[in-house]
Amino acid sequence: MYFYIVEGLRNKSVFKALPRLKDELAKRGIIGEIVTTNPLKNASDLLELGLRKGYSTIVAVGDDAHINELAGLLLSSHVALGIIPVNASEALCRLVGVFNLQEALRALQLRKIREVPLADVDGKAFFLTHVTLKSRLPTLFTAIFEDFTLNASTTEIIIANLNPFTGECLPGKLTFFVKNLTKPAGFLDRLFKKVPNLDFGTKITTPALKIETRDPFPVYLGENEIVKTPATFKALKKTLRLVVAKTTFSNA
Structure with missing residues (x-):
């Protein structure tokens, strides 16, 4: 039996899809129990309820923030x-191998399990795919890695647990992508030339890093701000049991 936790506080698209979702679940015989977040009960409260009732599969219905919150709680x-x-990023859909309701329900019926590593930000928020730092104008930042420090300016940074371009997942590693790097730091010019040059720009693979900026800068998970800089990002060794489609990319 499945315990469906529907995102009801932010995602209006979920409410529009809910009647159809209930009909499709009934047709496929995977109805389970459906609960919705509200001002009195958040996702964590509802998850605790589902676990107390003994459900072995929790289903997150919603966007990236909702899904990643439940993923972190089930780590x-x-x-x-x-x-x-529902209104989730392409990267997250690629991770589970589903891009619409019918594919998602088919995956739930087959219940193929993949062990997937997560990453965290300051120990406060978890992410399956990636987080972004964006600004309209080039912004100075300092990225602190294990063996070196990078001082540069850019308009966008992606820190990926799952590569948003290829779907690749490297256990214990994050990938740091920088768009339009305008001010490389000294000797790192040589280092960057050794790194494959994607369309997005420079990339560095690392188990952890810290990003500092002169002024607090927002870090986004999907469309939602989760923390501000300075922030530390870390790949975790712990894994999540994730229900995926049979055709999903697997590199874990």
């Missing part, structure tokens, strides 16, 4: 997480 748990994406 290292024997309970599996299923996903029905």
Whole structure:
């Protein structure tokens, strides 16, 4: 039996899709129990309820922020997480191998499990795919890695647990992407020439890094701000039991 936690506070598209979702679940015989977040009960409260009732599969219905919140709460748990994406990013849909309601329901029926590593930001927020730092104008930043420090300016940074361009997932590693790097730091010019040059710009693979900026700068998960800089990002060794489609990319 599945316990569906529907995002009801931010995602209006979920409410529009809910009647159809209930009909499709009934047709496929995977109805389970459906609950919706509200001002009195958030996703964490509802997850606790589902676990107390003994459900072995929790299904997140919503966007990136909702899905990643539940993923973090289920980290290292024997309970599996299923996903029905609504207004979710392409990267997250690619991770589970579903891009519409029918594909998501098919994956839930088959219940193929993949162990997927997560990453965290300051130990406060978890992410399956990637987080971004964006600005309209080039912004100075300092990226602190294990062996060196990079001082530069850019309009966009992606820190990926799952490569948003290829779908590749490297256990224990994050990938740091920089767009339009305008001020490389000294000897790192040589280092960058050794790194494959993607359309997005420079990339560096690392288990952890810290980003500092002169003024607090927002870090986004999907469309939602989760923290501000300075912020530390870390790839975790713990994994999540994720329900995926049979055709999903697997590199974990």
